[in-house]
Amino acid sequence: GIGISKDDIDKIFDRFYQAENGISNITKTPSTGIGLSLTKNIIELHHGTIQVESTPGYGSIFIVRLLKGCTHFTKEELARDQQEKQTESLIPDTVAFTDHMEEFSDAEQREVLIEGDDSPRTILLVEDNEELLQILGSLFSPIYRVLLARNGKEGLEKAREERPDIIVSDVMMPEMSGTEMCLKIKNDFDVCHIPVVLLTALTSAEQNIEGLQRGADDYINKPFNAKVLLARCNNLVRNRIILQKKFSQQKDFDAQSLASNPIDQKFLDTVNSIIEKNLDNIDFDMNMMARELGLSRSSLYAKFKALTGMTPNDFVLSCKLKRAATMLTAQPDLQIADISDRLGFGSPRYFTRCFKAQFEITPAEYRKRAEKKTSADAD
Template identity: 55%
Template sequence: KEDIDKIFDRFYQVDDNRLNTVAAPSTGIGLSVVKGILELHHGSVSVESKPAYGSIFIVSLKKGNSHFSPNEIMKASHEQNEFIKEEESAAVKNGQIFKNVMITEIDTFPQTPAETSSEPTGTEEKSTILIVEDNKELLQILQDILNPIYNVLPAHDGAEGLDLTRRYKPDLVISDIIMPNISGTEMCMMIKNDFETCHIPVILLTALSSTEHNIYGLQHGADDYISKPFNEKALITRCNNLIRNRLIIKNKFSHNIDFDAQSISNNPIDQKFLDTINRIIEENFDNPAFNINILAKELNISRSSLYSKFEALTGMTPNDYVIQRKLKNAADLLKNNPDLNISEISDTLGFGSPRYFSRCFKKQFNVSPAEYRKNQFIQPST
């Protein structure tokens, strides 16, 4: 009680030794700032306190603006009025305010043809984002933000989010952390440890903004971390970046199959998958009976799983990749082994017949194997 008349004074601090609770460090200016702002608006703040019960702060403000002088009234711009309207649509969850501060222009970072040409479904289709959020109001806000740009799938908890991820294989998952049944962190870890889904990027969205929580989420496989309340433009930009990075990697791979598995994915499961595929193909270069069914059997997965996983990582079908690997080796043999004739190279790489080999080679390099070899040894004129 003896502090009541002083707590609104700047830099005044209550003696924490007389309190039964552990208080956070204080600067003693918060209530002074509140009082100053209210007085500028011709309002007031007071406090009623009762030992063992707590304190009640009462803020009083007059309605309308007749009590302001002309010099005290600042006319709000159209943009400010729109901002205020959006500020009023706040969602409350676990004591946190998630403000829906809409932006008038959204940067969607249109992809160049080079970046999207590797998409098997074509550039006209939107990418798919799964949003996992147990707060209905915030889930709706996120859907409203992302729906103009992406196909959006909603999930209401971690268990449903995991099920939808496995069923639909979205291009990106955005998930809250604190949820019933399965937390966002647990769901992320399950996604990243599942062969079928570990390539899918995950953004964790949380009110826990400490560095320790960020590191914890990233250690469990999250690709990015966004703190609440979030900025719409930052959220959209991060979504765009993660999805576009995957498209760029696919495009580069389709133009250069000499890849390092680590450049395709940073997930150990994906890296092992790609390295194993390369090893199996190399071991079967001279086997004309080698096909995708054999490759899937060697990998101990179904043919459909092989196709969907490989295309998700590289943008290519496994069939096209096997042919391109063989043709690249054929080009090296034509250049570096002049003693091998076309038939021998065809047999070495398991093409079945020289005619089929020549047809595939010309389709890839626009010249026949013989012309390619001849061009490699033509000396430039001086």
């Protein structure tokens, strides 16, 4: 501002006080005389102090001093504080998280998403409130590599650049809203598989429906509990990891279960038809698949890794081995060498080695075990 005269400086914290001309000397704008009085009351409730140093023509400096911790509060003040937090319209439990780290056990802080899988996972947090953004970062940083964005436009750019495992975004933001960002992500081939969780203080059913219609995987209303937010995000990431592991390990697991949207479903349909067409082609590889799909090698690799947890070549091999397992049981008279040729493995030895690596037994043992099970079921 332009500074405060000595005549006014002792009165500026008085309720409804204004300069003689009715215009605030601090801001040059119409004033009610409430702001500084309210500020002083809030600071004093926190056992703090506020003072001002001002020179007309230069400006004003306000100095606020607050004590760290909470030992200077009485039990009654702390009890009242906790009670008021239950009715605040902000995000009480999330804001309180930084002050109550002890509420999270060490196990919760360092939770492993999947036992035996310590692969680093990335979360993108999109929020225009800087304080809340940092709090959310503190919440997720023990488990995830955390990326931060201040609005939907920046969030969309980082999603495309970094391809995180999950995105948590506020709805109301400048530049681009959370729902608009979500819609663009869910319509982008490269990133549409990423789960998006929307946070909002708008609790109407219409707002929730809009977010879900735009492809949001979850919708969480403010105020929310920090542990609940963490658990729900972990579940979304964990469920995708579990589906990927099931696909790689179970012969009858449908790859379509990995797709959570029409774009990915169409992609996997096309991939399966290309693999089906090239089952006996020894030379079929990632380069040929990329050409068939009209994608670059890097784009194809990144999409497969994110969607299935596998490289394109590993995915093709897994599909062929699952087909081999079906042929071993459904066509008992078919020689193992013939199955190897029909599926483009080049040699029965290589086929046996690949089959054992996936199913932990040889093709011959797999067939015998299936025959015994069929006989036992018949008896």
